[in-house]
Amino acid sequence: AAGAITAAATATALACAALPLRAAAVHRTVRIHGGRGDVTSVRPSRRRTVAELTLVVVALGAVETLRRRGASSDQLTSLAPVLVGVAAALLLVRVYPFPLRGLARPAARLRGAVGHLSLARAGRTSASAVLPLLALLTALTTAAFGGSVLAGVRDARDQAALLTVGADARIEQTSAMAPDLPDRIRRSPGVRALTAVSISYRAMPTDLTRTVPLAGVNPAQYAQLTARTGIGAFDAHDLTGGGHGDALPALASRTTAKTYGTRPFPVRLEDGTTITVRITAVRDRTPAVAGDNFLVVDRAALKGPAARPTALLLTGAHLDGPALRRAAPASADVQLRSEERASYADSPLQTGAERVYTAAVAAGAGYAVLALLLSLLRTIPERTALLARLRTMGLTRTQGRRLLILESLPQAVLAAAGGALTGWATIRLLSPGIDLTTIALASRQGPAGDAVLRTDALSLAVPAAAIVLVTVGVAGIQAWWTGRRGAVAELRAGDAR
Incomplete structure (x- = not known):
């Protein structure tokens, strides 16, 4: 019992004396003021x-x-x-x-x-x-x-x-367009450039078992369009040179190029005519056709109805949608990039x-x-x-x-x-x-x-x-x-x- 009492008293004395002894040790040296708490001198604590x-x-x-x-x-x-x-x-x-x-x-x-x-x-x-x-x-x-x-x-x-429209605006119809339509559209407010395209959505290559959309374009104008939009930019020479015999140079998607390779192969168009193409350039996308399956050739090499434009791709800063719809035929589908964008939100x-x-x-x-x-x-x-x-x-x-x-x-x-x-x-x-x-x-x-x-x-x-x-x-x-x-x-x- 005496030992327990002594231990308890000792612990109590140490606990009571710890704080005064610490204070006396700190204040042993007389200071006019405490140290500055500057950011350049204070060291962060461990906690x-x-x-x-x-x-x-x-x-x-x-x-x-x-x-x-x-x-x-x-x-x-x-x-x-x-x-x-x-x-x-x-x-x-x-x-x-x-x-x-x-x-x-x-x-x-x-x-x-x-x-x-x-x-x-x-x-x-x-x-x-x-x-x-x-x-x-x-x-x-x-x-x-x-x-x-x-x-x-x-x-x-x-x-x-x-990617949906292919340009700032798109005018497309199922049949061939009137010859004077591109000139009327070009005079519409805000139109800076116009590219005419003929699109055959049901072209059938080789074995006639699957369809591949084929677009006929003016190589120089279409190359400028791809450069302005940043969609599948290419060199116009890819569609004007590099053919093999009677085969037309073609720009294709990666999926199409993987399926048909780089050898010449026949393609049957919607009007029943057949052309032979050879893939000379590959791109992931192209403005004329949405999706990852397409062919693009020089429209000048096409004949008959296949050479007539079915779509107009327009670029311009401030295109007037109502004016374009008034200038376009009633059967034409008019898409504006701004309207398409607004529909996403x-x-x-x-x-x-x-x-x-x-x-x-x-x-x-x-x-x-x-x-x-x-x-x-x-x-x-x-x-x-x-x-x-x-x-x-x-x-x-x-x-x-x-x-x-x-x-x-x-x-x-x-x-x-x-x-x-x-x-x-x-x-x-x-x-x-x-x-x-x-x-x-x-x-x-x-x-x-x-x-x-x-x-x-x-x-x-x-x-x-x-x-x-x-x-x-x-x-x-x-x-x-x-x-x-x-x-x-x-x-x-x-x-x-």
């Missing part, structure tokens, strides 16, 4: 390091899961962009002191004290003042990701509409998803600006007092404005550059697991296109530039407002406080 490493591991796991399984309802994969942004922000907060230290040395050798003083003050900022970097980086990453999604949806719809799923991403972009940009403004407003009293003291020592208003701007720029530039870099890296990391086809073409089945997430330069550059502009603007306004107030009044207000 902070463990928390940051844990978050980085979680972010990497979310990215890997999203790349493997694709986008799903899993909350972890849904948070992947935000987690990547937060992890990058933590990394940049760690890196933030190093460029300040590197710039402070050459700035000390410059003439004038403004540059050196601004960098010194930026480095002496409280460690808690860099916390807005977390908000800025996360908000910029969210805005860049949402903007890139919207840009990818727009590009996917444009590409799908272009009429479902609640698409409009709702677009609104969500648009709101994410707006909220991210607004949150970034708000975080920046709050961090700048928090330091207004300190900066105002500093300018008042420096003006008593001969600092001019121009130098004061320059001091405030240069002091604010390191954090703003780091946030802008880091936000753009993080947004780019996030998109590159997550793009393999995100398919935008459902959002872009959910209402109807458009042609197979590349509806993938790509980096949008404007979504990266605009929010980053806005951060820098807001920083410079707020600092300039603060310096101007402080200059209007007298230094004596400001110093007296500081003394009263």
